[in-house]
Amino acid sequence: MKFEDxxxxxxxxxxxxxxxxxxxxxxxxxxxQEVAAEIADLEKQNIIRGYHALVNEDNLHxxxxxxxxxxxxxxxxxxxxxxxxxxxxxxxxVTALYLMSGGYDLMLEVRGADLNEVASFVSSKLATIxxxxxxxxxxLLKKYxxxxxxxxxxxxxxxxxxxx
Amino acid sequence: xxxxxxxxxxxxxxxxxxxxxGIRYFFDLVNTxxxxxxxxxxxxxxxxxxxxxxxxxxxxxRGRTHYTSNLGxxxxxxxxxxxxxxxxxxxxxxxxxxxxxxxxxxxxxLAIRAITSPGDEIIYHEPCYVSYATEIRMSHGVPVxxxxxxxxxxxxxxxxxxxxxxxxxxxxxLNFPCNPTGAVLTDEQMRDIAKIAVKYDLAVIADHIYSELxxxxxxxxxxxxxxxxxxxxxxxxxxxxxxxxxxxxxGYACGPNSIVDAMMKIHQYAMLCAPTTAQYGAEEALKSxxxxxxxxxxxxxxxxxVIVSRFNEMGLSCFNPQGAFYVFPNVTSTGLSSQDFAxxxxxxxxxxxxxxxxxxxxxxxxxxxxxxxxLEDIRTAMDRIAExxxxxxxxxx
Numbered sequence: 001m002k003f004e005d006x007x008x009x010x011x012x013x014x015x016x017x018x019x020x021x022x023x024x025x026x027x028x029x030x031x032x033q034e035v036a037a038e039i040a041d042l043e044k045q046n047i048i049r050g051y052h053a054l055v056n057e058d059n060l061h062x063x064x065x066x067x068x069x070x071x072x073x074x075x076x077x078x079x080x081x082x083x084x085x086x087x088x089x090x091x092x093x094v095t096a097l098y099l100m101s102g103g104y105d106l107m108l109e110v111r112g113a114d115l116n117e118v119a120s121f122v123s124s125k126l127a128t129i130x131x132x133x134x135x136x137x138x139x140l141l142k143k144y145x146x147x148x149x150x151x152x153x154x155x156x157x158x159x160x161x162x163x164x
Numbered sequence: 165x166x167x168x169x170x171x172x173x174x175x176x177x178x179x180x181x182x183x184x185x186g187i188r189y190f191f192d193l194v195n196t197x198x199x200x201x202x203x204x205x206x207x208x209x210x211x212x213x214x215x216x217x218x219x220x221x222x223x224x225x226r227g228r229t230h231y232t233s234n235l236g237x238x239x240x241x242x243x244x245x246x247x248x249x250x251x252x253x254x255x256x257x258x259x260x261x262x263x264x265x266x267x268x269x270x271x272x273x274l275a276i277r278a279i280t281s282p283g284d285e286i287i288y289h290e291p292c293y294v295s296y297a298t299e300i301r302m303s304h305g306v307p308v309x310x311x312x313x314x315x316x317x318x319x320x321x322x323x324x325x326x327x328x329x330x331x332x333x334x335x336x337x338l339n340f341p342c343n344p345t346g347a348v349l350t351d352e353q354m355r356d357i358a359k360i361a362v363k364y365d366l367a368v369i370a371d372h373i374y375s376e377l378x379x380x381x382x383x384x385x386x387x388x389x390x391x392x393x394x395x396x397x398x399x400x401x402x403x404x405x406x407x408x409x410x411x412x413x414x415g416y417a418c419g420p421n422s423i424v425d426a427m428m429k430i431h432q433y434a435m436l437c438a439p440t441t442a443q444y445g446a447e448e449a450l451k452s453x454x455x456x457x458x459x460x461x462x463x464x465x466x467x468x469x470v471i472v473s474r475f476n477e478m479g480l481s482c483f484n485p486q487g488a489f490y491v492f493p494n495v496t497s498t499g500l501s502s503q504d505f506a507x508x509x510x511x512x513x514x515x516x517x518x519x520x521x522x523x524x525x526x527x528x529x530x531x532x533x534x535x536x537x538x539l540e541d542i543r544t545a546m547d548r549i550a551e552x553x554x555x556x557x558x559x560x561x
Contacts, residue, residue, distance in 0.1 A: 004462070008462060008466065011462075012466075023539075026469060026470045026473060026474075027466035027467070027469050027470055027539070028466065028469060029469045029473070157209065159205050159207060159209070160191070160205070161191065161194045161195060161200065161202045161204065161205065161516060162187055162190055162191040162194055162202065162204040162205065162516060162518060163204070163205045163206040163207050164185060164187050164206055164293065164294045164295075164343075164518075164522070
């Protein structure tokens with residue numbers, strides 16, 4: 001399949017993971033089998049790592065709490081940051097983890113049922129790990145945009161109904 | 165209150181006879197209805213790229229709210245001329261061969277007024293954009309339509325064009341990719357048309373508003389780049405379609421100094437300059453919004469593939485247009501006229517399409533469907549049109 005078509009498939013799935021191979025085939029003028037094979041290949045090559053729902057927790061009955069935690073760590077002689085990062089990613093509370101440039105080393109996204117749960121994770125688990133030098137916790141107050149999607153925007157079409 | 169019959173009629177006869185746009189009646193009808201999916205909109209559904217909006221606001225924050233040169237901001241003209249040279253292969257001088265206008269509509273109006281003397285014949289291809297014939301009449305010129313046909317993929321056949329040339333012919337209008345058909349010209353057709361222009365010493369008005377929206381894998385091309393053509397071509401373009409900036413109303417004209425200068429005179433007295441704020445937005449578009457444009461073009465292409473295959477599946481023959489964001493399916497198999505098809509479809513299925521004859525007599529038998537709307541709406545509209553066709557068949561049986 002052509003490079004642009006592959007890019008088209010990937011872009012479409014990033015925007016909407018539920019786009020079917022049949023839909024994409026119609027858009028590309030290709031067969032469903034070709035598109036399905038391409039998607040399978042993207043998965044096999046670990047380019048597509050998963051398909052997830054984008055949830056706006058504000059509309060949930062039980063609102064989980066999210067925090068961004070800046071962590072400074074002591075890199076290890078052999079493993080650098082990787083070993084401690086792997087260790088931290090094992091905690092189910094940690095939903096994302098990145099190595100950062102700048103004033104701190106690791107950025108964690110942590111989820112908990114409420115403020116206390118996150119706070120106790122930080123104080124009893126995270127901060128006590130050997131190699132963790134300091135933590136800075138920032139609680140998320142409001143989500144405006146996630147994964148490229150504006151969460152507050154209402155869709156509207158102001159165009160005239162017929163335009164020459 | 166005065167009775168209109170007793171009012172003196174001040175309207176000039178040549179304006180009084182102009183028809184209102186054929187779309188008007190349909191527009192009024194659509195507006196009385198709710199829940200309509202419109203495939204009748206000739207403008208992008210995308211909002212203008214954020215970098216453009218942001219750059220425009222920044223110009224206001226800096227207090228850039230004064231008149232610009234009549235020709236437009238020099239920095240914008242430089243950016244336009246670089247863009248045209250890079251993408252179309254023709255170099256114009258920003259100082260005196262480029263004029264920024266209020267949309268391509270104004271640029272087109274200026275071009276016609278600058279070159280037309282009373283009685284001059286201007287040739288254009290039909291079906292075409294709704295303003296061509298009336299603009300020519302307003303300049304006391306004679307509109308000479310040349311039909312294009314589905315069998316030629318709605319390209320202008322150079323032989324048909326040559327037959328329309330008379331000693332009074334002044335200019336040819338070319339609009340490819342074409343509104344309403346989505347047709348493009350092959351390199352060969354363009355070369356042959358250029359030869360005719362040179363042979364009969366005609367001006368060419370090249371309306372490039374849809375140029376970026378093309379789906380064949382070749383670079384953009386213009387008749388102005390062909391031998392003997394630069395000196396006779398008025399190259400018109402703008403930001404509305406490719407950059408999704410219709411409301412900014414910024415277009416431009418490039419051409420030989422003598423013509424641009426004449427157009428500038430009319431523009432100077434009628435308009436002074438294009439809106440300054442919008443000019444800054446246009447400059448930002450060329451600077452930063454090309455990736456946005458490419459993303460939109462890729463999306464239009466996907467939609468086109470869907471809409472063309474759906475029409476052909478449901479038995480309305482629809483050629484695969486290589487440009488713009490329109491398809492022009494043939495509805496003659498239903499036995500309905502364009503107008504009846506569009507009205508019935510609207511009333512029974514709440515899908516708005518534009519009757520082909522709104523774009524000239526030879527658009528009869530076709531309807532224009534714009535795919536500048538979401539895939540979801542396109543799919544729903546196509547399902548409804550398929551139902552409509554089934555119901556027509558049962559009615560007949």
